[in-house]
Amino acid sequence: MRTKSLTVAGSSVLVAALGLSLAACRGSSDDGAAGGTVTISINGQPPQTQAFERKNFDADVAEFQKSHPNIRLETHEGFMDPKTFSAKLAGGQLEDVFYTYFTDPAQLIARHQAADITDYVKDVPHVSELQPQLLDVYRDDKGRLYGLPTANYTMGLLYNRDLFTKAGLNPNQPPKTWDEVREDAKKISALGNGVVGYADYSANNQGGWHLTSWLYSEGGQVARKDGATWKADFNNDKGKAALRTLHDMRWTDNTMGSKQLLQIEDVQRLMGGGQLGMYLAAPDNVPTVVNLFKGDYATYGLAPMPGGKGTLIGGEGYMINPKATPAKIKAALTWLQWKYLNPERIDAKLASYKEQAQPIGLPVPPVPDIWTGAARTQQEQVKAKYATVPLKNFQPYVDGASSLKGHLEPPNAQQVYTVLDGVMQAVLTDRDADAAKLLADAEQKVNSVLATIR
Known part of the structure; x- marks a missing residue:
């Protein structure tokens, strides 16, 4: 899914020569x-x-x-x-x-x-x-x-530090495995008053996007190259394990709430309202939750993807x-x-952003997490110098995300996600959903989608 906030298909506009006669x-x-x-x-x-x-x-x-x-x-x-x-x-x-x-x-x-x-x-x-x-x-x-990357994101785990504290959890030690996510979600949901421990998407292709991220985190994949063609690769033990955990969190633990078929705005609203413990997200979700849903930067933390074996990158x-x-x-x-x-321009750029009251400290432009070595060290030092958000809240993500294997979205991603949305929806709305059959049916449909790639 494309998360860039500036995605606009506007018409081309020729700007003046800016000083050239x-x-x-x-x-x-x-x-x-x-x-x-x-x-x-x-x-x-x-x-x-x-x-x-x-x-x-x-x-x-x-x-x-x-x-x-x-x-x-x-x-x-x-x-x-x-x-x-x-x-x-x-x-x-x-x-x-x-x-x-x-x-x-x-x-x-x-x-x-x-x-x-x-x-x-x-x-x-x-x-x-x-x-x-x-x-x-x-x-x-x-x-x-053939090109140069200028910014990136990796999926991680966005969580509410205040709810972690109230539930007796250490907000500086977010969960590292899906089993830990499940246990922490139980404790957060036990706070009552409509608090949801963990939420996930299952509509508008966003459920398929998150299921893909989940599979990557456990070392799986959604599609694999087989010679000159692509094949679905989720109807296996990793796919079944992901759906089993999702089913158990929803129906056995009751930590995902009764309202399902959620999209990104629904989950962001829950997080901004202090009613949600955790959900999968990229760092750019944090300013959205703060600006649109009345959140506070000090309330949130970011961790790398649970599972530790991979993450979706964009x-x-x-x-x-x-x-x-x-x-x-x-x-x-x-x-x-x-x-x-241009690492040499980072200091001046962040000074300008701070003067304009922009948030500084998240691993997003103007300080995208794209560097290694001395350039990375320099950027982190300058980011700390001008930070306007609590850096320690997001340090687990910065420390862990770069060590995970990054995977791009699958070919024909949106069509693949449409199919996987149906899998997510069935598991989250039907206690007796047959995960094996869901995966087998989805495999056939995704293979048809992938067969069109040339």
Whole structure:
């Protein structure tokens, strides 16, 4: 599932040259010949309805162009729209630098719809300090690189520290296994007054998304590559174990509440209202619960996925038009590194965010958890310097998430999730649901979905 709050399919908007005169533009060379100006089009500009994000993006563009006078940026609103991508590329309307979700690169690479940047990134600072598993999202099976990750998320466990304390649990020691989740949920539910120990989604494809995350956490998977084709891979012991735990929490322990067929807003509302102990979530859920449902940052904690064997990862990055000239590719990488992959700018960026009363301390942009080594250490130090939320509440997630094996969403994810939604719904609404039959039926349906992948 795509959790980015700025996902907008808005029309392309050409922004003014930001300090470059028309005369200078007419006299420049788009290919950068003889030291002339290179013009590149970029998307990812937030819409005007996202005032804070738009203001910061445009300010970055202006600052970049002031310090890089030989690169001219044409900024376009919008992000990735799979429905129009191929047509834009064929018609010469695709930006030189374009935004992608982590689920996009594999197909774009296979269809030769992105430039190979392997030989260009050798001179780009800090690329070697990015997490290898994030770079791998943009590699082909020969190790060639076609894009750069700029932010990511991993699924984890969001929990209410206040309820943990009231239930006699240590909020600094969140559960590490599903058995511990189950036991903690019992103690939290025992508080009464409508408090729910653990909640999960089962509607609008979100149940399938969370079941996928659960399987990853236990070392399982939803789909596997079998030669040139894909096959469902959840009708097995791991799939049955996940459904058994879910069934027992719902019906034996009564720790999930009687209301089911929940979606993300339902669960966030419960958490914001102090009525929920735990649910699976990415870090970006925390500001949503605080801002939309009247929560408090001090109330919540984040832990890595229970199970400790894997997690679902998602995120975003940028690729370059396969028709781009070498000069445009170099200019594009200069922009991407300066804006998104630049440890030297973290201090100034966070100082600006703090001045604008933005929350700082969660592992989300402007401090995404994408680094290793010295860059990671530097970012964590600066984050602590400007933190406006209690860092210790989210440290278990930061410490644990990077050690888990990351798995992308399965191919044709939304169609797969539709099928798995039905499995989640049956287990959570029917005490006598036959898990083995549910998995067998779902396997057949998912195999049909996966058979369409070419």
